[in-house]
Amino acid sequence: LCSAADLQKDLGEMVKKDKVVVFMKGTPAQPMCGFSNAVVQILRMHGVDDYAAYNVLEDQDLRQGVKDFSNWPTIPQVYFNGEFVGGCDILLQMHQNGDLVEELKKLGIQS
Amino acid sequence: PSRPVEKAIRTKLTNSLKPDHLEVHNESHMHAVPPGSESHFRVLVVSSQFEGLPLIQRHRLVNEALKEELSSCVHALAIQAKTPEQWGSNPS
Numbered sequence: 479l480c481s482a483a484d485l486q487k488d489l490g491e492m493v494k495k496d497k498v499v500v501f502m503k504g505t506p507a508q509p510m511c512g513f514s515n516a517v518v519q520i521l522r523m524h525g526v527d528d529y530a531a532y533n534v535l536e537d538q539d540l541r542q543g544v545k546d547f548s549n550w551p552t553i554p555q556v557y558f559n560g561e562f563v564g565g566c567d568i569l570l571q572m573h574q575n576g577d578l579v580e581e582l583k584k585l586g587i588q589s
Numbered sequence: 590p591s592r593p594v595e596k597a598i599r600t601k602l603t604n605s606l607k608p609d610h611l612e613v614h615n616e617s618h619m620h621a622v623p624p625g626s627e628s629h630f631r632v633l634v635v636s637s638q639f640e641g642l643p644l645i646q647r648h649r650l651v652n653e654a655l656k657e658e659l660s661s662c663v664h665a666l667a668i669q670a671k672t673p674e675q676w677g678s679n680p681s
Contacts, residue, residue, distance in 0.1 A: 513665060551652050551659040552666060564645050567668050571644060 494560040498529035594627035605654040610635035
């Protein structure tokens with residue numbers, strides 16, 4: 479119970495440490511799931527290369543912990559400036575309707 | 590074949606969101622799972638309850654309705670959540 483509480487506290491710090499944070503299956507170089515791969519590709523299209531990616535397949539506690547943290551049941555999960563943005567579908571729709579460019583601008587990232 | 594998970598998804602989204610239009614697609618066959626699996630789904634939900642809500646809140650409503658399935662058998666759920674107006678101008 480104690481370590482679960484610690485993890486929630488750590489997650490609060492992990493999502494704030496970098497402007498863009500992704501929890502995914504696999505790594506940006508080797509995504510292990512189509513949805514995680516879609517997030518990597520969308521970020522790449524917008525020239526976002528410098529982001530923190532955490533592989534939930536390497537850590538079962540992290541896999542469950544991040545779902546509890548965001549109250550979101552699926553992986554991948556994307557955070558901008560410490561705020562939960564959504565999963566693959568939301569990022570894709572933000573890419574399609576232009577919102578993603580605006581949000582990245584707010585982070586100081588020109589796509 | 591009886592598709593209990595697909596049926597449950599349909600029933601729960603119908604009851605909670607009163608959709609004008611609902612599509613539930615089992616895409617499990619596109620993944621490395623045994624034939625007949627019910628693990629990967631795509632849903633298109635058109636509901637007036639989404640009006641005025643940002644995307645993330647709409648998705649949260651869908652996730653909430655399918656909480657039980659998502660914590661057990663359903664590994665992946667792709668969501669499109671539209672208002673009737675959005676559906677009217679782009680029915681895909």
